[in-house]
Amino acid sequence: xxxxxxxxxxxxxxxxxxxxxxxxxxxxxxxxxxxxxxxxxxxxxxxxxxxxxxxxxxxxxxxxxxxxxxxxxxxxxxxxxxxxxxxxxxxxxxxxxxxxxxxxxxxxxxxxxxxxxxxxxxxxxxxxxxxxxxxxxxxxxxxxxxxxxxxxxxxxxxxxxxxxxxxxxxxxxxxxxxxxxxxxxxxxxxxxxxxxxxxxxxxxxxxxxxxxxxxxxxxxxxxxxxxxxxxxxxxxxxxxxxxxxxxxxxxxxxxxxxxxxxxxxxxxxxxxxxxxxxxxxxxxxxxxxxxxxxxxxxxxxxxxxxxxxxxxxxxxxxxxxxxxxxxxxxxxxxxxxxxxxxxxxxxxxxxxxxxxxxxxxxxxxxxxxxxxxxxxxxxxxxxxxxxxxxxxxxxxxxxxxxxxxxxxxxxxxxxxxxxxxxxxxxxxxxxxxxxxxxxxxxxxxxxxxxxxxxxxxxxxxxxxxxxxxxxxxxxxxxxxxxxxxxxxxxxxxxxxxxxxxxxxxxxxxxxxxxxxxxxxxxxxxxxxxxxxxxxxx
Amino acid sequence: xxxxxxxxxxxxxxxxxxxxxxxxxxxxxxxxxxxxxxxxxxxxxxxxxxxxxxxxxxxxxxxxxxxxxxxxxxxxxxxxxxxxxxxxxxxxxxxxxxxxxxxxxxxxxxxxxxxxxxxxxxxxxxxxxxxxxxxxxxxxxxxxxxxxxxxxxxxxxxxxxxxxxxxxxxxxxxxxxxxxxxxxxxxxxxxxxxxxxxxxxxxxxxxxxxxxxxxxxxxxxxxxxxxxxxxxxxxxxxxxxxxxxxxxxxxxxxxxxxxxxxxxxxxxxxxxxxxxxxxxxxxxxxxxxxxxxxxxxxxxxxxxxxxxxxxxxxxxxxxxxxxxxxxxxxxxxxxxx
Numbered sequence: 001x002x003x004x005x006x007x008x009x010x011x012x013x014x015x016x017x018x019x020x021x022x023x024x025x026x027x028x029x030x031x032x033x034x035x036x037x038x039x040x041x042x043x044x045x046x047x048x049x050x051x052x053x054x055x056x057x058x059x060x061x062x063x064x065x066x067x068x069x070x071x072x073x074x075x076x077x078x079x080x081x082x083x084x085x086x087x088x089x090x091x092x093x094x095x096x097x098x099x100x101x102x103x104x105x106x107x108x109x110x111x112x113x114x115x116x117x118x119x120x121x122x123x124x125x126x127x128x129x130x131x132x133x134x135x136x137x138x139x140x141x142x143x144x145x146x147x148x149x150x151x152x153x154x155x156x157x158x159x160x161x162x163x164x165x166x167x168x169x170x171x172x173x174x175x176x177x178x179x180x181x182x183x184x185x186x187x188x189x190x191x192x193x194x195x196x197x198x199x200x201x202x203x204x205x206x207x208x209x210x211x212x213x214x215x216x217x218x219x220x221x222x223x224x225x226x227x228x229x230x231x232x233x234x235x236x237x238x239x240x241x242x243x244x245x246x247x248x249x250x251x252x253x254x255x256x257x258x259x260x261x262x263x264x265x266x267x268x269x270x271x272x273x274x275x276x277x278x279x280x281x282x283x284x285x286x287x288x289x290x291x292x293x294x295x296x297x298x299x300x301x302x303x304x305x306x307x308x309x310x311x312x313x314x315x316x317x318x319x320x321x322x323x324x325x326x327x328x329x330x331x332x333x334x335x336x337x338x339x340x341x342x343x344x345x346x347x348x349x350x351x352x353x354x355x356x357x358x359x360x361x362x363x364x365x366x367x368x369x370x371x372x373x374x375x376x377x378x379x380x381x382x383x384x385x386x387x388x389x390x391x392x393x394x395x396x397x398x399x400x401x402x403x404x405x406x407x408x409x410x411x412x413x414x415x416x417x418x419x420x421x422x423x424x425x426x427x428x429x430x431x432x433x434x435x436x437x438x439x440x441x442x443x444x445x446x447x448x449x450x451x452x453x454x455x456x457x458x459x460x461x462x463x464x465x466x467x468x469x470x471x472x473x474x475x476x477x478x479x480x481x482x483x484x485x486x487x488x489x490x491x492x493x494x495x496x497x498x499x500x501x502x503x504x505x506x507x508x509x510x511x512x513x514x515x516x517x518x519x520x521x522x523x524x525x526x527x528x529x530x531x532x533x534x535x536x537x
Numbered sequence: 538x539x540x541x542x543x544x545x546x547x548x549x550x551x552x553x554x555x556x557x558x559x560x561x562x563x564x565x566x567x568x569x570x571x572x573x574x575x576x577x578x579x580x581x582x583x584x585x586x587x588x589x590x591x592x593x594x595x596x597x598x599x600x601x602x603x604x605x606x607x608x609x610x611x612x613x614x615x616x617x618x619x620x621x622x623x624x625x626x627x628x629x630x631x632x633x634x635x636x637x638x639x640x641x642x643x644x645x646x647x648x649x650x651x652x653x654x655x656x657x658x659x660x661x662x663x664x665x666x667x668x669x670x671x672x673x674x675x676x677x678x679x680x681x682x683x684x685x686x687x688x689x690x691x692x693x694x695x696x697x698x699x700x701x702x703x704x705x706x707x708x709x710x711x712x713x714x715x716x717x718x719x720x721x722x723x724x725x726x727x728x729x730x731x732x733x734x735x736x737x738x739x740x741x742x743x744x745x746x747x748x749x750x751x752x753x754x755x756x757x758x759x760x761x762x763x764x765x766x767x768x769x770x771x772x773x774x775x776x777x778x779x780x781x782x783x784x785x786x787x788x789x790x791x792x793x794x795x796x797x798x799x800x801x802x803x804x805x806x807x808x809x810x811x812x813x814x815x816x817x818x819x820x821x822x823x824x825x826x827x828x829x830x831x832x833x834x835x836x837x838x839x840x841x842x843x844x845x846x847x848x849x850x851x852x853x854x855x856x857x858x859x860x861x862x863x864x865x866x867x868x869x870x871x872x873x874x
Contacts, residue, residue, distance in 0.1 A: 045732065045821075051650045057603070129601060184652040200651070200661060201823025202734060233732055235821035239716055243724040244731040244821075379608050412834040416602040417594030418610040431608070455609025 037534040041229040042515065044252040044527070045241045049234040052184035053195065053204075054168070056128035058275075058434050058524070061165030065526040066206055066230065068168020068189035071098055071117075072159050073216030074523035079159040082216040083112065083169070083190070093154035093477065100145040104214050106171035108188045114141040119172040133435075133443050134161050154475055156482070157331055157437030160276075164436060165526045190214070192225050192530040203233035212530070219531055220517055226533035242510075251512040252527070258386055261317035264510040271518070272317075273525030275505040276330040277435035278444065279321035280387060282394075283499040287460035288423045290356075290372060297497035298340070299350035300374075300428075303401040304394050305342035310503045313390045318506045324499030325441060325490045329522075332438040332483050334490040340500065347401045356402070365402035374427035377408035379415030382431050390502065391430065421455060429458035432505045436523060438486045441470045445493075459498050466492070513537065574853040581849040582640065585842045586633055596625055596836045600649065603835060623649050636842070645846070646839030648832070655843035658828065663847070665735040666824040669816070670809035672740060673747035674802055680752045681759060685794065686786060689760045690767040700760060707753025715746040715819035732821045743820045747813065751805055755798050763794035795866055803859040807852045811844065 050059040053067065073082040084098040104112035118139045125131055136158070137150040151158065161167065174188040186195040192215070193206035208225045215222045233250070235241045238257040244250035245268065256264045264270050284291040284300070291297050310320040321327055322337035351357075351365055351372075358366035365372040378391065388409070395405040405428070410419055420426050433440060433456070446454045447462040466489070473485035493499060507525035511518055518532040597619040598611045620626035624635065639646055645655040688699025722742060723731045733739020766772070767790055775785045814826035825844055832840040864870050 051603075052652065180652045181654075199823060200658065201817070201827055202821070233821065235732055236818045236827075237716075237821070240719060240731060240819055240821055243719060247724050247727055247731050249731050382608065413592075413594050413599065413836065415608045416599045416835075418598050418602070418608065419593070421608070421610050450612065450614065452612040452614075453610070455611070 035536045036226065037536060038226065039228040040534045041231055042227045042252065042529055042532055043231045043233060043250045044254070044529070045233045045235040045244050045250040046254045047234070047236055047238070047241070049201070053198070054127065054170075054187050056130055056166060061524060062526055063204070063232070064168050064187075065165045065191075065521065066193040066232075066529060067187060067191045067195060068170070069104070069191050069214065070165075070168055071162045073218055074160055074163040074521065075216075075218035076522050079163070080217050082163070083214070094151045096149045096151070096158065097142065098147050098149065100147065101214060102145055104190050105211065106174075106188055106190050107194050107209055108171050108173055110171035110173045110188075112169065112190055113144050114147045116169060116172050117147045119175055120169050123170065123175055124167060128166055133439070134158065154477070155437070155439070156479075157439065160331070160436040160523055164524050165521070193230055201234070203231060206230040206232065215530060219528065220519070221531055225530045226517070227529065230529050245510055245512065248512070251515045252518065253510050255508050256510050258314045258317040261315055261508070268513060269511040271509045271511065271520045273507040273520045273522070274319065274327055274329045275432070275434045275507065275525065276437075276523070277327060277440050278325065278433040278499075279323065279327040279501040279504045280383070280430065280432045281321070281324040281499050281501040283324070283429040283459040284497065285423060285427050285429075285460055286498055287462065289427045291374065291427050293354050294496060295350040295354040296356070296372075299347040299354070299401065300398055300403060301340040301497055301500050302343045302350070303347035303398045303403065305397060306502050308342070309390050309393045309397075313386055313393070314503065317508055318503050321501035321504045323490060323494065324501045325493045326438060327501075327504050330436065330438060330440070332486040334487040336491065336494045339494055340497075344401060351401060359402065362404075363402065364399075364404045371404055372402060373404040373406060375406045375408060375425070376428040376430060377410055377420035377426050378430045379410045379412065381412035381415055418455070423460045431458070434505065434524070439474050441486075441489060442474060445470065461498055570857065574850075577849050577853060578846055581845050582637065582842055583633075585845050586636065586838065589836055589838045589841060590629055590632075592836070594836060596623070596838075599836055603650070636839075640846075645843040648837050648840040650832070650835045650837045651840070655839050658840065659825070659843055659847055662823060662825045662828050665822060666810055666813060666826065668735070668740060669743055669747065669813060669822070669824065670806050672744045673751060673809060674806055676744055676748035677752040677755050677805075678798075678802075680748065681755045681798065682791070684752075684756055685759050685763055686791065689763040689794075690786065690790065696760075696764070700757070703753045703756035703760065705753070706749050707757060709750055709753075711746055711750060712815045712819060714749055715743070715816055718742045718746055719819060735822065739820070739822070743816045743822060746816050746819070747809060754805070755801055758797040758801050759794045762797050763790055766790045766793040769793075792866055796863065799859055799862050799866065803852075803855050806855055807848060810851060811848050
């Protein structure tokens, strides 16, 4: 369960080092001997085609980033100005005053100013399903080029969220008078590209915004894009995408097949970004069933050789992640990769100690005549075929210690309709949640949400004391103390084995050798085509 | 009518008595056809509606989850505005009547996932799908007819080679054939584009992918009829009249054998119009197949229904055409009317 979808930015200096590990960089810009070719058409082959260009799904952020600009930019751990030139926080850190650039215009001629910011807020609120988790309450206008952003909780990562690709600005004129269809297919922004045409099932043609002159300071150049056109093609099959790149039809290919990742690294330039938030991990049902016993959860983890499984299945294209709470790129990440090494003896000892000593006809463990069984439903729209293979290996490995795992693949319809989402339906959940902030803990471990059971809490964890600690860590004003508090919480969830990481959700691209300057935003991996240019080979 | 006819003037009597009849019969046939077509369309709409409303999975939940990327249960407070906006909260019967009334006005509705009128989505996707379906069918026939003439009714050994080839072709999985053709002819030899879109060069490999299994099915059905017809007495009499063996096979036997193939083609083209999703995925082609699969998984009723209505309409039209072709191919049917 959970979401593959959100993506955000990562702030905080703590992660800057991690980012380098996970492959930060652009496709090496401008070697002196290479000659830049002006213009040209960049063809990018991507996997999923979202319904609209803009919205709360990370697939939409990939696209929105081309058309929109954002208040701030995220630059390897630091927050940089963009449409806002400077900002300041109130004493209680719940109000942020942004001063805006005065020279920015939308591609329909509308002006970007405080009114435009205020006009966009209802669109954010209505169009981004998880908006509430950002603690944003709304904007108020101070003067023509100054706005105040109001928060319900202090949120040091609010800048990462604002830079993440979802919170871009559409022209107020288009919000007021364009049809739903126009807003969906051809939203009007201030960004480096304009949508020329969306041919459903085939791709989107972007043309350069010739008046673009407000790139963020971490971009390699300011001004209109080097290339004239960007053809964003939807190619669902990984082999076809790889074929398009190797045959030269495409210049950039999204997620090459894992078996080709080594070849991609040797023959092409590659970019790789580990998503923030929760990694692909196992969440145990701690409210009901056998895994309410901590020893069983730990035994399950000891019985799986997670690192080797990830290496074997993804062949280096995707890294192992031990932490079930936060992924390596998330601010305030705490490394627990060394915990729970593969140890079958220990797993067996824990299971014996917990009283699961009987054996049934198939040699699975039993207790009081009941077989030790774990149902593990997974949404095939969120876990791809390689992820499903990893789950099958896990199923096979825990069988060796007598745990029976029943994998239940769900179709996209079943999954998104909320099938198998109640405590009675499953013992283990598997999935990820892209989110740029450690307050992911608040999202996934809160018992209730607006008075109802919190659907994002897939472990059905309920502990008022820990919830208070999470909120306390979120509110902690001292950065050092905050880091310590979040580290302590991550360690606690790891020790309790409530959720355990397996692998990171990774955004990989392979880039043709004659295209330089392409870079991935280090908040959420969004591709920046504005700086990309062709060279003579 | 035969009561009035005499042996002396059969032509006169027949024309006198039955001249108004064929016209009347034709009109009646057309009316009957039209009514049954309407019935089929109504049935399609109703069944689609029933299936999509009764299938597990709340539409408002799916819509919310898909736009936010979550797979969770939703609270009534979250669902209420969506339900009100799209009318999901109204009684099922009312939603049904509302939809059917819209259809009668020519309004296929709005895809709530894509936020666009269904009609414009279909209009945009139909051309590549139709081109692909028709060219695959033509190619399948172009292979099947010579292949049948070459291998059918020529004794057991040649027959089994022909038949085995067809069985293998019919059994090849489309996805596998597609990937193989792509890797060999587009990636390795670079004869065709990998992501060719809907132009001619980009249509060749998808066409072959679809035509291979189809040719297998067509060949199988034509072959058995061909073999059977070869034993008909008229074959012997034609040969006795001095007609060449090849002439009999091509002019007389083939004509009989085509009938099941034509029937199958009617089915095949309908199937190709909605069943091309795998080929579209491999070759990154736009088309109705993937739009339909997406729409079904999101329970996007108006879009699913629009495509199915179009499909059943085309089925009806194609079956009419198939009936016409029967008349051309089989003169016995002409005299029957």
